[in-house]
Amino acid sequence: MSVKQIQEEILKLKKEQDVLILAHYYQPIEIQEIADHLGGSLGLSRLANKADTDYIIFAGVDFMAETASILNQNKKVLIPNPESCCPMAAYLTADKVKEFRLNNPNLPVVVYVNTTAAVKAESDICCTSANAVDIVKRISSEFKTKTVLFGPDANLADYVEQKSGIKCIKMPEEGNCYVHSQLTIDDMEKIRIAYPNGEILVHPECIREVRELADFVGSTGQMYNRVKNDTTVEKDFCIGTEKGLMERMAQDFPKKNFHLISEKLLCYNMKKNTIELMRYVLEHLDDPMFEVKVPSEIAERALIPIERMLEFS
Numbered sequence: 001m002s003v004k005q006i007q008e009e010i011l012k013l014k015k016e017q018d019v020l021i022l023a024h025y026y027q028p029i030e031i032q033e034i035a036d037h038l039g040g041s042l043g044l045s046r047l048a049n050k051a052d053t054d055y056i057i058f059a060g061v062d063f064m065a066e067t068a069s070i071l072n073q074n075k076k077v078l079i080p081n082p083e084s085c086c087p088m089a090a091y092l093t094a095d096k097v098k099e100f101r102l103n104n105p106n107l108p109v110v111v112y113v114n115t116t117a118a119v120k121a122e123s124d125i126c127c128t129s130a131n132a133v134d135i136v137k138r139i140s141s142e143f144k145t146k147t148v149l150f151g152p153d154a155n156l157a158d159y160v161e162q163k164s165g166i167k168c169i170k171m172p173e174e175g176n177c178y179v180h181s182q183l184t185i186d187d188m189e190k191i192r193i194a195y196p197n198g199e200i201l202v203h204p205e206c207i208r209e210v211r212e213l214a215d216f217v218g219s220t221g222q223m224y225n226r227v228k229n230d231t232t233v234e235k236d237f238c239i240g241t242e243k244g245l246m247e248r249m250a251q252d253f254p255k256k257n258f259h260l261i262s263e264k265l266l267c268y269n270m271k272k273n274t275i276e277l278m279r280y281v282l283e284h285l286d287d288p289m290f291e292v293k294v295p296s297e298i299a300e301r302a303l304i305p306i307e308r309m310l311e312f313s
């Protein structure tokens, strides 16, 4: 059966049932094509908050589905492949956060949405790569401090520190996204030579030396909007984030030229969700294997820093 036929079956199954499909920009393009809504972490958190269907299928990684569950405790949240996890989130545990807090009393704890629900429950506020700088500024002024605890991405912490002037103690020092952190200076120099008039866009999860060679640093949503709002005809955009976003933009803006800075920019964890699994979940909406349910005692505590973030951004 072709991908097109599977997509048609999915759309039919979706119509017959009370389901909302949310998909991250890093999902395989054939999943993006059948989603009700597409976006980065912040946009999708907002949409999950407003969901009015009985079921939400979250095509993304585990922490995204958990966030949807925290925001929708009365709904069934499903993930097409329960093994689709974010290795960056594994860098920070709830116990580690408690330890950092104990060693740094009175400092606010800011955690990236790329964390487990248990970690969020121990934090003061969440952030995404789109709002991290503003969130850190707001929370530090609320706590009347020039230092915050920030985790788990050390590169994003470094970026926020550069942009805000507020010290971000990294929880832990070595947390990183294996997709973005593998972009090198060499990759940047090569792409600049290949497309001298092009614009280079990278994600803040890249290392500082790579960010400094880019023309624009931003979240997936910010990169998308930057390209969308550019009126230059036939421009080259060199993309320094996961390949899925580039595929989305290539479909949405066919008159612009896109180049992936490196073929390494592929998140194998995001790609564990497949179009076949999407169909299977829609055929088995009540199979507990696919359900992501954050226990209510953790969800209640994790909701506070998420809502705080949504309020601030």
Ligand code: SF4
Pocket: 026, 061, 085, 086, 087, 088, 089, 114, 177, 178, 179, 180, 242, 267, 268, 269, 270
């Ligand atoms: S791209 Fe990086 S941060 Fe995003 S899910 Fe993959 S490993 Fe995690």
